[in-house]
Amino acid sequence: xxxxxxxxxxxxxxxxxxxxxxxxxxxxxxxxxxxxxxxxxxxxxxxxxxxxxxxxxxxxxxxxxxxxxxxxxxxxxxxxxxxxxxxxxxxxxxxxxxxxxxxxxxxxxxxxxxxxxxxxxxxx
Amino acid sequence: xxxxxxxxxxxxxxxxxxxxxxxxxxxxxxxxxxxxxxxxxxxxxxxxxxxxxxxxxxxxxxxxxxxxxxxxxxxxxxxxxxxxxxxxxxxxxxxxxxxxxxxxxxxxxxxxxxxxxxxxxxxxxxxxxxxxxxxxxxxxxxxxxxxxxxxxxxxxxxxxxxxxxxxxxxxxxxxxxxxxxxxxxxxxxxxxxxxxxxxxxxxxxxxxxxxxxxxxxxxxxxxxxxxxxxxxxxxxxxxxxxxxxxxxxxxxxxxxxxxxxxxxxxxxxxxxxxxxxxxxxxxxxxxxxxxxxxxxxxxxxxxxxxxxxxxxxxxxxxxxxxxxxxxxxxxxxxxxxxxxxxxxxxxxxxxxxxxxxxxxxxxxxxxxxxxxxxxxxxxxxxxxxxxxxxxxxxxxxxxxxxxxxxxxxxxxxxxxxxxxxxxxxxxxxxxxxxxxxxxxxxxxxxxxxxxxxxxxxxxxxxxxxxxxxxxxxxxxxxxxxxxxxxxxxxxxxxxxxxxxxxxxxxxxxxxxxxxxxxxxxxxxxxxxxxxxxxxxxxxxxxxxxxxxxxxxxxxxxxxxxxxxxxxxxxxxxxxxxxxxxxxxxxxxxxxxxxxxxxxxxxxxxxxxxxxxxxxxxxxxxxxxxxxxxxxxxxxxxxxx
Numbered sequence: 001x002x003x004x005x006x007x008x009x010x011x012x013x014x015x016x017x018x019x020x021x022x023x024x025x026x027x028x029x030x031x032x033x034x035x036x037x038x039x040x041x042x043x044x045x046x047x048x049x050x051x052x053x054x055x056x057x058x059x060x061x062x063x064x065x066x067x068x069x070x071x072x073x074x075x076x077x078x079x080x081x082x083x084x085x086x087x088x089x090x091x092x093x094x095x096x097x098x099x100x101x102x103x104x105x106x107x108x109x110x111x112x113x114x115x116x117x118x119x120x121x122x123x124x
Numbered sequence: 125x126x127x128x129x130x131x132x133x134x135x136x137x138x139x140x141x142x143x144x145x146x147x148x149x150x151x152x153x154x155x156x157x158x159x160x161x162x163x164x165x166x167x168x169x170x171x172x173x174x175x176x177x178x179x180x181x182x183x184x185x186x187x188x189x190x191x192x193x194x195x196x197x198x199x200x201x202x203x204x205x206x207x208x209x210x211x212x213x214x215x216x217x218x219x220x221x222x223x224x225x226x227x228x229x230x231x232x233x234x235x236x237x238x239x240x241x242x243x244x245x246x247x248x249x250x251x252x253x254x255x256x257x258x259x260x261x262x263x264x265x266x267x268x269x270x271x272x273x274x275x276x277x278x279x280x281x282x283x284x285x286x287x288x289x290x291x292x293x294x295x296x297x298x299x300x301x302x303x304x305x306x307x308x309x310x311x312x313x314x315x316x317x318x319x320x321x322x323x324x325x326x327x328x329x330x331x332x333x334x335x336x337x338x339x340x341x342x343x344x345x346x347x348x349x350x351x352x353x354x355x356x357x358x359x360x361x362x363x364x365x366x367x368x369x370x371x372x373x374x375x376x377x378x379x380x381x382x383x384x385x386x387x388x389x390x391x392x393x394x395x396x397x398x399x400x401x402x403x404x405x406x407x408x409x410x411x412x413x414x415x416x417x418x419x420x421x422x423x424x425x426x427x428x429x430x431x432x433x434x435x436x437x438x439x440x441x442x443x444x445x446x447x448x449x450x451x452x453x454x455x456x457x458x459x460x461x462x463x464x465x466x467x468x469x470x471x472x473x474x475x476x477x478x479x480x481x482x483x484x485x486x487x488x489x490x491x492x493x494x495x496x497x498x499x500x501x502x503x504x505x506x507x508x509x510x511x512x513x514x515x516x517x518x519x520x521x522x523x524x525x526x527x528x529x530x531x532x533x534x535x536x537x538x539x540x541x542x543x544x545x546x547x548x549x550x551x552x553x554x555x556x557x558x559x560x561x562x563x564x565x566x567x568x569x570x571x572x573x574x575x576x577x578x579x580x581x582x583x584x585x586x587x588x589x590x591x592x593x594x595x596x597x598x599x600x601x602x603x604x605x606x607x608x609x610x611x612x613x614x615x616x617x618x619x620x621x622x623x624x625x626x627x628x629x630x631x632x633x634x635x636x637x638x639x640x641x642x643x644x645x646x647x648x649x650x651x652x653x654x655x656x657x658x659x660x661x662x663x664x665x666x667x668x669x670x671x672x673x674x675x676x677x678x679x680x681x682x683x684x685x686x687x688x689x690x691x692x693x694x695x696x697x698x699x700x701x702x703x704x705x706x707x708x709x710x711x712x713x714x715x716x717x718x719x720x721x722x723x724x725x726x727x728x729x730x731x732x733x734x735x736x737x738x739x740x741x742x743x744x745x746x747x748x749x750x751x752x753x754x755x756x757x758x759x760x761x762x763x764x
Binding site: 022 | 184341609718
């Protein structure tokens, strides 16, 4: 049941319909499917839509493992989605320990899996 | 240092109502919200709310949130600070906060804590695999961001949240394999359970998840049945393939700031854990410190909003702005609260509130004072969510009435605080409620079968039956909130209360959802002899458990296992602080929000100490992480 990661060059997205886990039709709610926001995850190009957090965009694209636990290296995914727990800390634009579940997605963001507790010095 | 008259921490339903009332009384209000928008959990709620029509019942959660936000924005006296997290509450009533990355201090006259609650966690093997979420996370993903959290789900917990979120998962296009509930009965309102059963979702009481399976993410779960001692019954283990396990096993109040304030706290199981003592004006034992909403005890949003009103009025009065009708407004609000809590579903809340109420005046008429919390009745309906034939007999109209024309059938069989059907009925057929918890009564002679009540019932528990619609068939009109949208003349399987097929039918009418606040009215034709059981259709083609081993993760932030914790308890450590210092559990970024209660449970289980006697960890600022740099140069900077 692994999701599909859309690679650049593979698909050109006009709106969010091509993103695997996105809800396209809902009986009660209407969702943004555009504009599309482009970002990279570990060097791969992915797409989210306006209103996404980094985590929701990754999840929609099929990336469910966001981090690994510090001691036992166990895979961790989204858990609380409100910035409480430590499951989703990633490196975003060179800054470590960003809680991606509450970090709004912006065009051109560079998102990376973080190694251990991350780099204490900000790259930028 | 920023001065303000009333500082409200938390922009959910209670905080918003508090702000509106306090500003209405004339106080200058500062409202802090941790996230980028107001509304708390309301914007994630797509279901219609129960409760009183006079307090937003039958509106959907996101609509209520919208209305409250508009009111807040209409007051000049309310300063809203979004992206602002309160970090500490100090002895001199100073509050520190991370205000958009700037460290700020506030000095208010009165403080209202409306911080809400966090979800409880459950320990079972591999409970930290990606694909295991709290119910709140699932709602955020699918109802805010429009992202499916998975393909096939197991829901753990059949309280209101578990039942509602299961229904929402199906609306978002997912399968729900099963709802498991460790308790012997369904905890949520049975109309919610019936909605799921009609869609064919099994609800298994006395059953729980004991392990998750998968390497990088969930690929399945093992469930098992429990006996009366909450032990696993051997050989009942069953593997269920799924890629999502949603944990919905209750909430606990977010009380760190209350602990820091030094106000008196009490462990009250009926309210979800430790909550502050308070009086009828929602003031804690600390002068000028008020509470409202889930932080004062876990309850429904409808009560949280009323508590917010009371706290807002009281805090404004404390700051020197007494509303001209203060007494009357407080009395009305307390009456509304009493009304919401009056029925059998409110018994748990009533007993809990009595424990934490430092009463100003106990009303003589309060005959609830002698009630005790008895285990609720476990009949077949409460166990399965499927109303049996004898239950239906009680509400089914006689043959002669059904020959008069279309009639509303109200399958609302248990007392819950909810009354919108009465207000929806234009002909007076639905009799007025003496108590909002009453089971609705209908005079079928007067009922014209117009269907207005069908669209207003938050429980989707009303349908219209028309026995004379055609020469050979009856028509049944049901509320429908699923996809795909049915079309006239489409063949359907007609479903009974357990979601199984009772016959075949055909769609004869679809009333657009736009006029009924997104609830479609769908009429299908069905053979007369099965009409009693024809409650839905499917388009053709178209107690917490602790089953765990020593490798189970208790503290996610620092990867501390149950074995680590149990070894420390065996060595004689008995308090959260000791265990924290030795194991680092609770020192991580979440500051013990996830593991605190689980560690207390381990202590309690191993030592036999009751939960309330286990020493709490010392609550110190900051309750969330903040960059040192922001603290170093923050105070002088102005935040937006």
